[in-house]
Structures are given as structure tokens and as C-alpha cells.
Amino acid sequence: MAVHAVRLTPATQLRGGISGNLSPSYHKLNTFVRYGCGSPKRYRTVTVLAALREDDANGRDKSVRAMEVKKILEDSPLLPKPLSSNQLAESVPNGSRVRVAYQGVRGAYSESAAEKAYPNCEAVPCEEFDTAFEAVERWLVDRAVLPIENSLGGSIHRNYDLLLRHNLHIVGEVKLAVHHCLLANHGVNIEDLRRVLSHPQALAQCENTLTKLGLVREAVDDTAGAAKQIAFEKLNDAAAVASAEAANIYGLNIVAEDIQDDCDNVTRFLMLAREPIIPGTNRLFKTSIVFSLEEGPGVLFKALAVFALRQINLTKIESRPLRKRPLRASGGLKYFDYLFYVDFEASMADEVAQNALRHLEEFATFLRVLGSYPVDTTML
Numbered sequence: 001m002a003v004h005a006v007r008l009t010p011a012t013q014l015r016g017g018i019s020g021n022l023s024p025s026y027h028k029l030n031t032f033v034r035y036g037c038g039s040p041k042r043y044r045t046v047t048v049l050a051a052l053r054e055d056d057a058n059g060r061d062k063s064v065r066a067m068e069v070k071k072i073l074e075d076s077p078l079l080p081k082p083l084s085s086n087q088l089a090e091s092v093p094n095g096s097r098v099r100v101a102y103q104g105v106r107g108a109y110s111e112s113a114a115e116k117a118y119p120n121c122e123a124v125p126c127e128e129f130d131t132a133f134e135a136v137e138r139w140l141v142d143r144a145v146l147p148i149e150n151s152l153g154g155s156i157h158r159n160y161d162l163l164l165r166h167n168l169h170i171v172g173e174v175k176l177a178v179h180h181c182l183l184a185n186h187g188v189n190i191e192d193l194r195r196v197l198s199h200p201q202a203l204a205q206c207e208n209t210l211t212k213l214g215l216v217r218e219a220v221d222d223t224a225g226a227a228k229q230i231a232f233e234k235l236n237d238a239a240a241v242a243s244a245e246a247a248n249i250y251g252l253n254i255v256a257e258d259i260q261d262d263c264d265n266v267t268r269f270l271m272l273a274r275e276p277i278i279p280g281t282n283r284l285f286k287t288s289i290v291f292s293l294e295e296g297p298g299v300l301f302k303a304l305a306v307f308a309l310r311q312i313n314l315t316k317i318e319s320r321p322l323r324k325r326p327l328r329a330s331g332g333l334k335y336f337d338y339l340f341y342v343d344f345e346a347s348m349a350d351e352v353a354q355n356a357l358r359h360l361e362e363f364a365t366f367l368r369v370l371g372s373y374p375v376d377t378t379m380l
């Protein structure tokens, strides 16, 4: 079947973002269109209509079209089945293990997070966050699990930026308790140490201890990578901030335990996939969005009010510079334009969430739904 550009109904149009002349392919339909149309049933119908030739659809009577839609819903290979919530922790359909990309080497916290998110998965190490995104996009792996924020160190900005640069969907979150240890080669005492190697987030989470010990910080790609380097280079003046598991893997000695500034140290990871899951209402869901606004007094207040007015609780707000600017504005160049990332506690299957986004869409210059997914309640 030939596939044409889609004309969206006003309710599904996104001002400033996408408009009538969308990419023809199902895959390229914007997430907001998928979620923005309402219930899961409606969502699937819209995607099917998107795959029908427009003139074809317009020329037939409604019942014929409805039957066509039903048939396509049932058997079209054009429509990859979205993941369901209960598939999240399961193996891929053909019985092989889910392949999950993470950033770092064996023993990284991200590997533990991948295993918590997808028990029994095959965790696939990646050098960079970007690589993990790409591995999913190129079908080398099924999912990626990447850190997004930590209760002590704050946001992992790089991943916020990458979420927008790539086309993956957030299909879940997983929280991991992070207990940092100071690892050194056997025979090296804490007094011998001059340097400490680790991921910048891990170093930040142990700021107090490392300052007390007077160690010079050296940033590396991941905590386990630091442990590996200490072991392989047989360093005797340096330690790594990493997990007890990394000590085990790389044969290091734990010279200090639980060195993070607060014993409650939790990192939140996002589970990313090529297709979104159908949001449900059967359990607690969260939705992540990103938007930008016109300049002006009170615009952010107005944007957040769309949630407050509907009693929707926000769990996270992050602003990031809108790149590819500065804009030329009256009075000279305007350097500081922002994207706002917001997580709120509602499912896109809830009418109240759809209404809130419809309201936000009235004045947002750009809006994308990054995902609507079950809340990880394991650490509440």
C-alpha cells in the first residue's frame, strides 16, 4: 500500500513542531501524535489511518474504511506492535534474551540497572551514551538503560540532550541504590593514596569524603572503568570510586565502604526503546515531555499551571539550552533560550493528561512526549 503524508486533525496538530506535512512513514510519526490522540484504541486507529492513502480514505464510505482499518490493525506487517507494560521486563518474543545497551564497562552501576530493569537480559556495554542510543536505533540491541538523575549529584544533562537528538521512547524507569566504595590494589593503604579516579557523577556524590582524604579527582568514563584502570595499570597511588561488584570483577581491595555523602543515594535510569508502550491506567504511570516557550513574563508559570489546574503532580523539571541558536531578537542577539523537560504523574491514557497537554500546546512553541511509562515504585 502506498503511504502518503498525513493531514492531522486540529486536535492532533502540534503548533511550531509538526504540522500537516508529516513524513509518510508510520515510524516517523511524532510521539505526540501517537499519544496526543487519546486512548490506546484511538492511537492505533490514527496510526493506521496514517498508513492509508489519503485520497483512498477520503473516497470511500465510512463503514468500508472502518473495516479496512480493523483488518490492517489485525494483520498488517506495516504496524509493529507497541510494547506492552508487561513486556518490559520480559525476554524478546523469539525466546532469546533481551539485549540491553548501557554505558560503561562490566561492573558499572548502569549494568546493574539494566539487569534490574530487564532481569536475565544480555547487558551490552557501550563506550558512550550516544553509542547506546544508536545501538537501539540500529537494531543492534533491543533496549538501552541510561542514567538520568541522581539524588545527590542531580541531572545527567548529556542524556537529557540526547533524548531530544534521538528518536527513542522512554518505556520505563528504574531506580538503583548506589553504594560507593573506595577501591585500590591489594597492599595499598588509604594513606598511600594521592589520586582518585571515577565517573564525574560518582566523584560528585562522594565530595565530602574525597575532600577529607585530600585526593586529587580524575574524571573517567565510568566507575568500573576507573577500577579496571587501577587494576590493569597496577597503580599504587590511586583509588577508584566504584561498586563492591567492580572490586570483585577487577580483583581490587575495598579500602572504604559507603563513601557517598548521604547513605540514601539513588540513581534513576530510563529504559529506552524504538517503539513506545501503550500507556495504561492499571498502575501508577509517569509521563515525560519536553517543550519550549515564547519569551515573556509569566510564560513558564502559565505552562506549569496547565498541570496545577488539573491537580497533576510534577516530579521533575529541568531546563536545557536550546542549541542551534542564538536567535536574532529585537535589541540584539538572544543567547538564552531554553527547553523545559517535565515529568508528571499521570498516564497519557488519562484524559486529564491529554487535556493538560492540549492546553500547553496552545502556547508552547514546541512539544514532544518522550514517553508515558510505569513508575518504579520499588524505592518509594
Ligand SMILES: O=C(O)C(=O)C[C@]1(C(=O)O)C=C[C@@H](O)C=C1
Residues within 6 Å of the ligand: 103, 104, 107, 108, 109, 110, 111, 147, 150, 156, 178, 199, 201, 202, 221, 222, 223, 224, 267
Ligand atoms: O559509572 C557508572 O558506573 C555508571 O553507571 C554511571 C553513573 C552515572 O552516570 O550517574 C551511574 C550511577 C552512579 O550515579 C554513578 C555513575
